[in-house]
Amino acid sequence: MIIxxxxxxxxxxxxxxxxxxxxxxxxxxxxxxxxxxxxVVTAVVVKKAGVETKDEDIVKYxxxxxAGFKIPKKFxxxxxPIPRTPTGKVTxxxxxxxxxxx
Numbered sequence: 293m294i295i296x297x298x299x300x301x302x303x304x305x306x307x308x309x310x311x312x313x314x315x316x317x318x319x320x321x322x323x324x325x326x327x328x329x330x331x332v333v334t335a336v337v338v339k340k341a342g343v344e345t346k347d348e349d350i351v352k353y354x355x356x357x358x359a360g361f362k363i364p365k366k367f368x369x370x371x372x373p374i375p376r377t378p379t380g381k382v383t384x385x386x387x388x389x390x391x392x393x394x
Contacts, residue, residue, distance in 0.1 A: 294323030294331050299361045301333050303384075306354075306362055310335055313353050315345040320374050320382045321364065324392055335364035336374060336387055 294301040303321040310319045318338040323331030339345065347367045354363040368391055375383045 294321070294333055296323065296326075296331050296333055296361060297329045301362050306333065306335070306358065306364065309354060309357055310337065310350070310364075313350060315339050315343045316350075317341075318374055320384060320387065322384050322387050322391075324366065324388065332366055333362065333364045334366040334368060334391070336368045336370060336391070338370055338372070338374060 294303060301321075301323075303323075306321045307319055310316050310321070316337055317340040320336050322334050322336060324334045326332040335350070337350075350367065351363055375386050377383055
């Protein structure tokens with residue numbers, strides 16, 4: 293769970309929505325530290341090969357389906373797979389460590 297501005301955001305809810313977007317091949321949602329909000333909802337996304345999109349397109353898609361405070365404020369587009377354990381669970385702590393420093 294991500295706590296952003298005092299609101300609880302369940303990452304799996306946002307992930308499930310993002311995975312229904314036609315350009316998203318894989319994704320995970322993490323909370324990155326933020327001075328104002330405590331944590332900022334951040335989507336780490338792998339797009340499907342051969343397609344292009346902008347962050348704004350994903351935000352518009354999300355606005356039609358979930359509350360505004362749940363919509364990712366930051367998108368990190370990565371190449372290749374999202375890091376996972378041998379059992380297939382996303383290693384979110386690795387992503388938080390990696391992207392908190394940027």
